[in-house]
Amino acid sequence: MQTLNVDLADRSYPIFIGTDLFRAEHLTPYIKGNQVLIVSNETVAPLYLDPLKSALPSVQVDEVILPDGEQYKTLGQLSAVYDRLLECRHNRTTTLIALGGGVVGDMTGFAAACYQRGVNFIQIPTTLLSQVDSSVGGKTGVNHPLGKNMIGAFHQPQVVLASVDVLATLPDRELSAGLAEVIKYGLVYDKPFLDWLEENMSGLVGRDTALLSHAIYRSCELKAEVVAQDEKESGVRALLNLGHTFGHAIESCQGYGNWLHGEAVAAGTVMAADLSARLGWISTADVQRVVRIMQAANLPVEAPQGMTADEFMTLMAVDKKVIDGQLRLVLLQELGHAVVTDQFDPQLLQQTLTHFTA
Amino acid sequence: MQTLNVDLADRSYPIFIGTDLFRAEHLTPYIKGNQVLIVSNETVAPLYLDPLKSALPSVQVDEVILPDGEQYKTLGQLSAVYDRLLECRHNRTTTLIALGGGVVGDMTGFAAACYQRGVNFIQIPTTLLSQVDSSVGGKTGVNHPLGKNMIGAFHQPQVVLASVDVLATLPDRELSAGLAEVIKYGLVYDKPFLDWLEENMSGLVGRDTALLSHAIYRSCELKAEVVAQDEKESGVRALLNLGHTFGHAIESCQGYGNWLHGEAVAAGTVMAADLSARLGWISTADVQRVVRIMQAANLPVEAPQGMTADEFMTLMAVDKKVIDGQLRLVLLQELGHAVVTDQFDPQLLQQTLTHFTA
Numbered sequence: 001m002q003t004l005n006v007d008l009a010d011r012s013y014p015i016f017i018g019t020d021l022f023r024a025e026h027l028t029p030y031i032k033g034n035q036v037l038i039v040s041n042e043t044v045a046p047l048y049l050d051p052l053k054s055a056l057p058s059v060q061v062d063e064v065i066l067p068d069g070e071q072y073k074t075l076g077q078l079s080a081v082y083d084r085l086l087e088c089r090h091n092r093t094t095t096l097i098a099l100g101g102g103v104v105g106d107m108t109g110f111a112a113a114c115y116q117r118g119v120n121f122i123q124i125p126t127t128l129l130s131q132v133d134s135s136v137g138g139k140t141g142v143n144h145p146l147g148k149n150m151i152g153a154f155h156q157p158q159v160v161l162a163s164v165d166v167l168a169t170l171p172d173r174e175l176s177a178g179l180a181e182v183i184k185y186g187l188v189y190d191k192p193f194l195d196w197l198e199e200n201m202s203g204l205v206g207r208d209t210a211l212l213s214h215a216i217y218r219s220c221e222l223k224a225e226v227v228a229q230d231e232k233e234s235g236v237r238a239l240l241n242l243g244h245t246f247g248h249a250i251e252s253c254q255g256y257g258n259w260l261h262g263e264a265v266a267a268g269t270v271m272a273a274d275l276s277a278r279l280g281w282i283s284t285a286d287v288q289r290v291v292r293i294m295q296a297a298n299l300p301v302e303a304p305q306g307m308t309a310d311e312f313m314t315l316m317a318v319d320k321k322v323i324d325g326q327l328r329l330v331l332l333q334e335l336g337h338a339v340v341t342d343q344f345d346p347q348l349l350q351q352t353l354t355h356f357t358a
Numbered sequence: 359m360q361t362l363n364v365d366l367a368d369r370s371y372p373i374f375i376g377t378d379l380f381r382a383e384h385l386t387p388y389i390k391g392n393q394v395l396i397v398s399n400e401t402v403a404p405l406y407l408d409p410l411k412s413a414l415p416s417v418q419v420d421e422v423i424l425p426d427g428e429q430y431k432t433l434g435q436l437s438a439v440y441d442r443l444l445e446c447r448h449n450r451t452t453t454l455i456a457l458g459g460g461v462v463g464d465m466t467g468f469a470a471a472c473y474q475r476g477v478n479f480i481q482i483p484t485t486l487l488s489q490v491d492s493s494v495g496g497k498t499g500v501n502h503p504l505g506k507n508m509i510g511a512f513h514q515p516q517v518v519l520a521s522v523d524v525l526a527t528l529p530d531r532e533l534s535a536g537l538a539e540v541i542k543y544g545l546v547y548d549k550p551f552l553d554w555l556e557e558n559m560s561g562l563v564g565r566d567t568a569l570l571s572h573a574i575y576r577s578c579e580l581k582a583e584v585v586a587q588d589e590k591e592s593g594v595r596a597l598l599n600l601g602h603t604f605g606h607a608i609e610s611c612q613g614y615g616n617w618l619h620g621e622a623v624a625a626g627t628v629m630a631a632d633l634s635a636r637l638g639w640i641s642t643a644d645v646q647r648v649v650r651i652m653q654a655a656n657l658p659v660e661a662p663q664g665m666t667a668d669e670f671m672t673l674m675a676v677d678k679k680v681i682d683g684q685l686r687l688v689l690l691q692e693l694g695h696a697v698v699t700d701q702f703d704p705q706l707l708q709q710t711l712t713h714f715t716a
Contacts, residue, residue, distance in 0.1 A: 075440075079433055086504035089676055114472070117499065117510045141475065146444035152475045153511060318447055 002217050006136055006224045011156040015135055015224075017217050019209065021163045022048075022055040030122055030158040033093025034059045037085055039108040040099040041068040044126050047169055052099055052124065062088040066104065070251070070261065073103045073143045075151065081111040095120045095158070101127035101174075102134045102261065106152070109140030113155035123160040127170055128178025128212070129262050131162040132185070132219035137227045137237075147318045148248050162220070164212050172298065177262025179204060179297040180243075182215050184269060185222045187290065188239050191336030193218055194293075201296040239338045242330040243269030246303075249315035253307050259300075266299035267356075275352040276332040279344055286335050302356060309353035360575050364494055364582045366514060373493055373518040373582075375575050377567065380406075380413040380521070388480055388516040391451025392417045395443055397466040398457040399426040402484050405527055410457055410482065420446040424462065428609070428619065431461045431501045433509065439469040453478045453516070459485035459532075460492045460619065464510070467498030471513035481518040485528055486536025486570070487620050489520040490543070490577035495585045495595075505676045506606045520578070522570050530656065535620025537562060537655040538601075540573050542627060543580045545648065546597050549694030551576055552651075559654040597696045600688040601627030604661075607673035611665050617658075624657035625714075633710040634690040637702060644693050660714060667711035 001018035016026055036059050040049055045065045053061060064084040066077055085094070098108035098121065105123050112121035125131045141152020167175065179201075186194030197204070203211045223240065230237040247268030251259055273290040276282045291301045303312075316327060328342045329349075359376035374384055394417050398407055403423045411419060422442040424435055443452070456466035456479065463481050470479035483489045499510015525533065537559075544552030555562070561569045581598065588595040605626030609617055617625075631648040634640045649659045661670075674685060686700045687707075 075433060075437055082433075082502055082509055083504075086502055086508060086676065110472075114468075114499070114509050114511055116508060117497065117512055139475065141472070144440055144444055146441075150444060150474060151440055151472050153472055154475055318444065 004217060004220050004224060007228045008156060013157055013159055015160040015162055015220055017162045017213060019165050021161045022051045024055050024057060026161055027055055028057045031057060031059060031095045032120060033095065035090050035094040036061045036097060037090060037094060038063040038097045038099055039081055039104055041066045041104055043068040044100045048099060048126065048166060070103055073107055075142055078107055078111055078142055082115065085115055092116045092119060095122060097122045097124060099124045099126065101125065102130040105130050105134045106140050107142060109155050110142060110152055113140055113153035120158050123157045125162060126166045127174050128167055129181055131216050132178060133181050135160045135162055136220050136223040148251060162216055164209050167207060167212060173260060176298040177260040180262035180266040180299050182219050183293055183297065184242050184265065185219045187332065187335060188242050188338040189222050194336055198293055201293065205297060238340045239330055242338050243272050245316055245329055246271040249312050250304055252315045253311050254304055263300050266294045267301060267303055270294060270301045271352055271356055272329065272331055274355065275349060278348040278351055282332050282334060307357055309357045312353045362575060362578050362582060365586045369514040371515055371517055373520055373578055375520045375571055377523050379519045380409045382413050382415060384519055385413055386415045389415060389417060389453045390478060391453065393448050393452040394419045394455060395448060395452060396421040396455045396457055397439055397462055399424045399462055401426040402458045406457060406484065406524060428461055431465055433500055436465055436469055436500055440473065443473055450474045450477060453480060455480045455482060457482045457484065459483065460488040463488050463492045464498050465500060467513050468500060468510050471498055471511035478516050481515045483520060484524045485532050486525055487539055489574050490536060491539050493518045493520055494578050494581040506609060520574055522567050525565060525570060531618060534656040535618040538620035538624040538657050540577050541651055541655065542600050543577045545690065545693060546600050546696040547580050552694055556651055559651065563655060596698045597688055600696050601630050603674055603687055604629040607670050608662055610673045611669050612662055621658050624652045625659060625661055628652060628659045629710055629714055630687065630689055632713065633707060636706040636709055640690050640692060665715055667715045670711045
């Protein structure tokens with residue numbers, strides 16, 4: 001087992017990464033009161049709820065099982081968590097445990113942020129995506145029909161258990177979606193890590209435990225460095241959104257849940273690379289490298305069939321990266337180095353959108 | 359006009375108290391972007407929306423008008439605010455303005471806390487209660503059918519305009535409800551202020567502008583001192599909840615909106631005083647003083663007809679002041695000095711409940 005400390009002053013917390021993590025010693029020190037609510041979903045609960053419960057100390061344990069899918073990441077479903085907390089009389093010292101992927105993690109974290117104006121929570125991410133993404137950063141929230149993650153809060157967990165064991169039951173598509181975010185870390189911050197990923201992609205797709213552990217550790221480490229510098233996303237943290245503005249437009253247009261978040265980010269990252277090449281920042285050979293590594297991870301590299309350039313423009317205009325009407329994008333200055341910018345010729349963006357929607 | 363600074367490091371803000379406050383100079387410096395959403399209700403908007411709009415700088419101004427009443431302080435109504443923000447494409451630099459009483463202020467503040475994980479907001483409280491209570495402290499949130507203010511966040515405004523002018527249109531019952539909170543400040547922290555209130559209660563009930571201004575200023579000043587010491591309510595701030603545990607039970611039992619919050623707090627404060635006397639901390643003459651000043655402010659001093667001791671116990675058990683199953687109450691050590699305690703004989707609490715529900 002490896003331990004990574006996310007350094008955020010009085011909100012610092014550890015991430016445990018490895019196998020055989022569902023043990024009392026990894027949970028008990030992080031439960032302050034005598035009440036726990038486990039939030040999980042219909043897919044994950046049958047597999048991992050019992051192992052988790054048997055690792056908990058003897059406190060009041062309640063549970064709420066949500067439907068599985070991004071389309072259920074709503075204020076309405078969030079109400080179900082509050083209903084359960086209040087029916088079971090959970091007080092301010094309660095601890096919420098998120099057992100599931102990004103949707104469960106984001107909703108549980110947001111429920112914890114707002115229940116009685118803030119209670120503790122523990123994250124047990126069960127997808128590769130959530131292990132490398134929502135494990136670090138404290139972003140929580142729900143979607144709105146007009147935009148993804150539009151309602152939320154920053155709220156840090158007490159501890160994160162990133163178990164490589166649970167990835168054994170993860171569907172192939174979900175594994176690939178997680179790899180999209182891992183590749184993103186390499187593209188944005190770390191060329192040597194990108195090289196390592198290119199070399200080891202077949203082993204990662206084949207779920208080699210040691211390779212996955214390293215990929216998770218390095219991804220979380222990179223994200224933790226960035227979040228420590230910029231907890232509330234005013235600066236460098238925004239780079240983590242490479243591919244996300246295009247990707248959110250894809251998810252929003254397709255209806256949440258049809259394209260996986262990581263799939264949308266993969267296609268969006270290729271689009272961001274394309275625009276970066278049109279700006280003359282990276283070469284077309286670099287764009288091809290981005291395309292090839294995404295393909296090696298079994299990820300889409302094109303926009304959804306039938307989606308138009310106008311739909312992209314409309315949906316990108318509601319993205320959180322719009323400041324005073326000006327669209328800002330994360331683009332690649334070189335492989336391993338991204339920048340946030342609103343300094344691009346809108347015609348080049350139009351060319352990228354036309355290229356991917358023709 | 360008087361200015362009170364609420365000192366909270368980088369979240370500090372001014373409260374302007376006085377007449378003729380709807381002026382650009384009090385608003386423009388606190389609006390950072392070029393978008394504003396005014397949140398108001400059906401009662402207040404017809405009176406004060408136009409004067410407010412004419413004082414705003416030339417930015418995009420949208421509005422959402424909610425139904426009036428505590429029963430509408432729900433997650434469902436909160437959705438209407440998010441819908442409007444997204445329909446009108448408000449971005450992260452938007453400013454929400456709460457124009458209304460405590461319900462509007464709490465909901466607007468909570469919407470601002472969670473919209474895109476936090477945007478700015480301005481409070482224009484239009485009731486005496488909200489001017490002396492929710493103006494200071496940053497508590498925001500909504501109710502749940504099983505408990506009041508159970509879902510919320512701490513989020514500080516950029517500025518508060520506490521206009522004495524707008525109290526001219528306030529119904530008598532609402533004025534009295536505000537005075538209940540003013541009296542509470544005297545009882546909890548400041549005996550000389552309590553004496554001043556006893557002397558001037560008829561002038562306050564008669565809406566004397568100078569007396570009301572002083573009462574608002576001193577109340578906000580006392581609350582600001584406490585909040586500056588204890589922003590997240592781990593210690594001294596809890597004393598502000600004198601009468602609130604009993605009061606919340608009353609509100610919850612009657613259905614939100616039937617008893618005004620201040621009315622429930624008034625009766626709850628008398629109950630807390632009664633229990634304090636049973637504990638031998640204050641005299642029965644002190645209890646009578648509490649009863650008399652509440653009566654002078656035209657406030658209820660008894661529990662609602664028909665409410666039972668069992669109902670009180672059940673509803674008080676879900677109060678946020680319960681820690682690990684132990685009920686904590688704010689009680690009076692003497693007039694002008696309150697304490698939070700779980701050290702009381704449960705039989706004496708039972709006697710108080712029996713006395714008020716017989």
